[in-house]
Amino acid sequence: MQFSSMEGEHRYADLVRVADRTIVGLDFDGTLSPIVDDPTQAKIHPAAAEVLIELAPHIAAIAVITGRPARQALDLGGLEDVGDAIQAAGKELYIFGQYGNERWSSRQRRIVAPRPPRGxxxxxxxxxxxxxxxxxxxxxxxxxxxxxxxxxxxxxxxxxxxxxxxxxxxxxxxxxxxxxxxxxxxxxxxSPGSHKGLVVEKLAAELDARGFLFAGDDLGDLEAFEAVAELEKQGLATVRVCSASQEQSALLPLSDIVVKGPEGVVALLRQLRLDITQGSATG
The missing domain is CATH 3.30.70 (Alpha-Beta Plaits)
Known part of the structure; x- marks a missing residue:
């Protein structure tokens, strides 16, 4: 992983120190899953499930926040099985589909959604x-x-x-x-009135988080990045991660850490778990 600045490195270190009350939020396409020509064929990175399961016991919660329907994300990512393992570890996996209009969790195990928008x-x-x-x-x-x-x-x-x-x-x-x-x-x-930033704000408040890491790759994640910046102003430890590609660069100047696509995201989460456990052992 590459820190965008010394400040970004300090933010990461602060987040590691409050890991047990930190939420890790992740986009799906371009972040957990490579972008593909046929969106119905997207699969998460082969190592992502294992890394999420290993990370979950050390943090407050994991949330996948995506523009996809929640059911699609669950099926394409095998995330119900991931949720079972995370729930067994005493933690929770959240899936927020369609920019927060749908919600699923490993505890409730059903998708809550509104009716289709008028128009x-x-x-x-x-x-x-x-x-x-x-x-x-x-x-x-x-x-x-x-x-x-x-x-x-x-x-x-x-x-x-x-x-x-x-x-x-x-x-x-x-x-x-x-x-x-x-x-x-x-x-x-x-429909208007829902975006990833609102999900970040509401989940942080709901879980009384002290830290929030969000990783995304394109313009659909911009509101989430902005919401994470607002959480920092409220005193939370925050890290914004850009899953970079040649197609989209809008998030680069806003990021604390830049990684190369889903493979880089998985490597970052693996390193985060390692840094948390080493900190616990030496702290």
Missing amino acids: LATFERDLPRTLRLAGATDAYVEDKGLAVAVHTRRLPDPQAAFERLLPPLRSLAERHDLVVEPGRSVIEVR
């Missing part, structure tokens, strides 16, 4: 025409139940298609009282 059905009705006018009829449209994601990764020039689509999709979303969440070659449209 989503009519947005989907108007979407094909918008794609056609933008020359992106072959974009992959993913219906998430509470949101719609338009993926450009499979198109001949994903970035150019993304840039063409973003303005008309934002305009269409606004007409239906919805908001747009840009990501890596994906534009998600969902």
Whole structure:
């Protein structure tokens, strides 16, 4: 792992000292799982499950905070089994799907979710025409139940298609009282009023946390980074981790630690566990 500054190194050391009351929050795609052309085929890093299970006894809780539906994250990541192991260790795994609109935990073991937002059905009705006018009829449209994601990764020039689509999709979303969440070659449209930052704030308060580490990779994680910065102002030990890629760099200037993709995230979590246990042994 690479610290962005000496201050980032100090923040990490402070977080290790309050590890038993620290929450580790993680994005899914690009952070736990490599980005793939077909989002239904995403799998978490092969070592991620073991590392999460080994880390959990030493911290307050682990939370996966993702734009994916919670059920997808659970199934693709094998996270129900991970949750069983974490719960057996006396700790809890949380899954917050669709930017916090859905919640699952290893203790409750059911997904709590609201009804689909008003306007989503009519947005989907108007979407094909918008794609056609933008020359992106072959974009992959993913219906998430509470949101719609338009993926450009499979198109001949994903970035150019993304840039063409973003303005008309934002305009269409606004007409239906919805908001747009840009990501890596994906534009998600969902209801306003929920984002990853709110999840960070609420979970920190709910668990009376003294530390919070969050790792993410793209613009959808920006609010979480901002919320972690606010927690620092309240006196919590905080660390912001960028799972870096060549596609997205928006989080780099805000990060305390930069790692290379999911492999780097897994290595960081493994090092965190080691530093916590060594600190306990020598403290």
